Amino acid sequence: MTRVAILGAGNGGCAAAADLTRRGFEVSLYSRSEERLAPMQAVAGLHFTGVIGEGFAPLQVITNDLEHALQGAELVMVVTPAVAHRFLGQKLARLLPPDSSVWLNPGSTGGALHMAQVFREQGRGDIVVAETATLTYACRMLAPDTVWIKNEVTNLPFATFPAQRQEEVLARYQQLYPNLISSLNVLTTSLMNLNAILHPPGMIMNAGWIEYTEGDFKFYYHGITPSVANMIEAIDNERMTIADAFEERLGRDLQVLPCIDFFYRANYTTREAWETGSMYQALQAAIPNRPTQSPPSLQDRYLIEDVPFGLVPMVALAEWVEVDVPNMRCLVGLASALMNDNYFEAGLDRVDMGLDQVPIADFVDFLQTGITCTQ
Amino acid sequence: MSEQNTVAVLGGGNGAFATAAALKFKGHRVHLFEVPELAEATIDPLQGRGAIEVVAEEDVSVPSGNVEVDLVTSDPAEALDGAGIILYVVPAYAEQRFTELCLPFFRPEQLVVLFCGNFGGALELANQFTRYGIKERPLIAETEGLVFTGFKQDATTVKMGGYKSDLACAALPGQKVQDALGRLRSLFSDFQPVANVLVTSLRNLNPIVHAPVTILNAGRIAADKRRWRYYWEGVTEAVGNMVQGVDEERLAVANSLGMALPSMQSTLLKWYGKQGAEGDTLAAILSTNPAYEVAWAPSTLEHRFLTEDIPFGLVPLEAMASALNVQTPLISAHITLANRLLDRDFRTTGRHLARLGLDGLGADQIKRLVEEE
Numbered sequence: 001m002t003r004v005a006i007l008g009a010g011n012g013g014c015a016a017a018a019d020l021t022r023r024g025f026e027v028s029l030y031s032r033s034e035e036r037l038a039p040m041q042a043v044a045g046l047h048f049t050g051v052i053g054e055g056f057a058p059l060q061v062i063t064n065d066l067e068h069a070l071q072g073a074e075l076v077m078v079v080t081p082a083v084a085h086r087f088l089g090q091k092l093a094r095l096l097p098p099d100s101s102v103w104l105n106p107g108s109t110g111g112a113l114h115m116a117q118v119f120r121e122q123g124r125g126d127i128v129v130a131e132t133a134t135l136t137y138a139c140r141m142l143a144p145d146t147v148w149i150k151n152e153v154t155n156l157p158f159a160t161f162p163a164q165r166q167e168e169v170l171a172r173y174q175q176l177y178p179n180l181i182s183s184l185n186v187l188t189t190s191l192m193n194l195n196a197i198l199h200p201p202g203m204i205m206n207a208g209w210i211e212y213t214e215g216d217f218k219f220y221y222h223g224i225t226p227s228v229a230n231m232i233e234a235i236d237n238e239r240m241t242i243a244d245a246f247e248e249r250l251g252r253d254l255q256v257l258p259c260i261d262f263f264y265r266a267n268y269t270t271r272e273a274w275e276t277g278s279m280y281q282a283l284q285a286a287i288p289n290r291p292t293q294s295p296p297s298l299q300d301r302y303l304i305e306d307v308p309f310g311l312v313p314m315v316a317l318a319e320w321v322e323v324d325v326p327n328m329r330c331l332v333g334l335a336s337a338l339m340n341d342n343y344f345e346a347g348l349d350r351v352d353m354g355l356d357q358v359p360i361a362d363f364v365d366f367l368q369t370g371i372t373c374t375q
Numbered sequence: 376m377s378e379q380n381t382v383a384v385l386g387g388g389n390g391a392f393a394t395a396a397a398l399k400f401k402g403h404r405v406h407l408f409e410v411p412e413l414a415e416a417t418i419d420p421l422q423g424r425g426a427i428e429v430v431a432e433e434d435v436s437v438p439s440g441n442v443e444v445d446l447v448t449s450d451p452a453e454a455l456d457g458a459g460i461i462l463y464v465v466p467a468y469a470e471q472r473f474t475e476l477c478l479p480f481f482r483p484e485q486l487v488v489l490f491c492g493n494f495g496g497a498l499e500l501a502n503q504f505t506r507y508g509i510k511e512r513p514l515i516a517e518t519e520g521l522v523f524t525g526f527k528q529d530a531t532t533v534k535m536g537g538y539k540s541d542l543a544c545a546a547l548p549g550q551k552v553q554d555a556l557g558r559l560r561s562l563f564s565d566f567q568p569v570a571n572v573l574v575t576s577l578r579n580l581n582p583i584v585h586a587p588v589t590i591l592n593a594g595r596i597a598a599d600k601r602r603w604r605y606y607w608e609g610v611t612e613a614v615g616n617m618v619q620g621v622d623e624e625r626l627a628v629a630n631s632l633g634m635a636l637p638s639m640q641s642t643l644l645k646w647y648g649k650q651g652a653e654g655d656t657l658a659a660i661l662s663t664n665p666a667y668e669v670a671w672a673p674s675t676l677e678h679r680f681l682t683e684d685i686p687f688g689l690v691p692l693e694a695m696a697s698a699l700n701v702q703t704p705l706i707s708a709h710i711t712l713a714n715r716l717l718d719r720d721f722r723t724t725g726r727h728l729a730r731l732g733l734d735g736l737g738a739d740q741i742k743r744l745v746e747e748e
Contacts, residue, residue: 222594
């Protein structure tokens with residue numbers, strides 16, 4: 001029986017823990033926070049409800065001891081916001097056996113590259129880092145010991161860094177999720193981080209509504225009006241332009257999809273809505289997203305993750321291939337001012353992603369093998 | 376009838392009605408002029424008698440009651456006949472249309488005042504005289520804001536919202552400000568002279584507050600069908616911080632021209648303190664100002680808070696900053712976001728420096744131009 005270590009016990013980690021247990025895997029669930037784990041430890045498991053059915057998933061290992069969580073685990077899945085990646089990477093570097101792989105579910109933008117850089121800094125360039133463009137579920141905790149699974153995401157692009165290990169590593173994780181699909185490399189998955197496209201516009205253009213009413217509206221269904229969707233489309237077009245520029249420089253088809261196409265293929269919205277070509281229509285028709293309540297405050301991953309670990313690394317990639325992204329920059333600047341931070345500085349740049357010493361001409365080889373000619 | 380006594384008020388909206396009524400109460404002869412295409416909606420209800428009912432509470436310096444404006448017309452010749460002073464009381468995007476109709480009837484001995492010009496209104500007006508080849512133009516002045524705010528309750532009734540005392544007023548050329556203030560004294564005795572129309576432009580606070588509050592509530596404006604108060608609910612802590620950031624960029628532009636202007640915080644307290652405004656931060660002042668009780672949020676983004684204040688407020692401010700090498704990242708971000716929200720290009724359609732006759736000029740040249748020409 002395959003043991004999976006799930007690192008992170010928020011919405012996504014709990015969804016994965018419940019679902020994988022239900023499907024017969026052995027799961028160890030880890031969180032830094034004892035407080036978060038206590039209600040689950042009290043019942044030795046998790047209640048679940050939603051599209052996978054209703055029930056209780058017993059969990060033998062629920063721990064804030066990372067070493068304990070990793071014992072006997074063949075598969076390691078990180079389900080935390082990207083803000084936690086550096087911290088976890090430093091600890092994993094000391095604990096993972098040789099030739100391990102780690103799956104960032106999801107990676108946000110540049111997640112695998114960043115984690116690999118952290119590993120390299122600790123002398124662990126042997127660890128393969130995988131990432132998917134988004135989480136394998138749409139989910140929310142209904143109570144501290146209960147998770148609601150609203151959607152199982154299909155056709156999720158999966159890649160590894162280095163890409164030469166992808167086939168073998170994908171096969172391992174396909175035991176858990178058979179419909180993971182192989183994408184070209186982690187550049188593709190990073191550019192397919194659609195949280196960075198959907199969330200910051202909705203947060204910024206509803207900042208007053210969020211603060212005044214503590215998020216008393218549905219984030220997508222009410223908050224993404226046709227005008228707000230204009231900005232989503234604008235930054236999605238910038239993302240596609242970045243992808244096009246890389247394709248031209250690298251001579252490869254990256255298979256990066258427009259947001260609306262992915263939304264449809266990943267089972268979030270209807271064919272009819274997809275055919276309109278309008279992000280507003282696609283979001284209005286997205287049944288799994290309808291009940292999604294707005295965050296109650298601006299201190300939420302929709303800003304504090306999706307800007308510094310989403311838009312900012314996309315801007316860094318754009319600069320590398322000389323693509324202008326004024327709409328993305330506009331949002332990073334406004335988000336920074338709203339949150340009294342400087343996300344251009346705090347977010348991931350090419351140095352953090354281990355790309356600053358990689359000539360663009362060598363980028364594909366670097367993604368394939370993990371090393372450049374100059375190293 | 377002495378030419379000096381008649382005031383022509385251009386406009387048919389809230390501000391124009393409030394201003395026309397206030398001037399009547401003060402004993403002036405008033406002509407009210409509206410463009411022909413809007414007359415049916417705005418001035419025709421006054422039925423040629425120019426009867427406006429005014430509802431006013433204390434401290435707005437105007438009593439409640441009825442006034443009759445002396446002439447209500449969309450004939451510019453008629454409107455300007457006998458008028459020594461002409462007041463534009465229209466949103467900035469309407470100025471050009473009013474100018475197009477009235478320009479042939481302006482005379483050099485008149486005083487034309489923009490109430491207010493938003494950013495660069497006086498400069499654009501002066502530039503239009505130049506472009507039309509009119510060598511001798513009237514004296515132009517502008518204020519930093521509207522003296523009287525009012526909200527129409529119905530087609531013939533205006534409720535007075537507030538009175539701003541000690542409004543800054545400048546002339547173009549700047550040197551002639553005492554001339555302008557002297558001629559305005561019988562209408563407005565408390566105007567404060569400032570050096571030039573760059574000062575009045577940079578002191579205009581409408582875009583500084585309206586752009587952030589509208590954009591950071593853009594979803595709610597379209598989606599929330601319940602009535603809500605634009606400032607009281609729309610200016611939360613983070614929104615107030617954003618307004619503060621934009622205000623600081625405005626002040627940085629002013630500083631680079633050697634001007635030390637009052638902050639929005641101090642100006643709001645000056646204007647509205649007597650009505651009970653108070654607070655230590657912009658968020659606190661704006662979200663609790665009693666004068667904003669009747670300020671309901673718009674229900675569409677197609678509203679002058681964006682359609683006027685971006686192209687005629689932030690766009691020229693950004694352009695001026697750029698000419699002066701001052702960084703305005705927040706102002707620029709608001710313009711870009713407004714462009715996306717309304718799917719248009721305000722930097723092209725708005726009041727760029729060429730329209731003000733300032734393109735290609737450096738700081739010293741700009742200052743000299745507004746002082747002397």
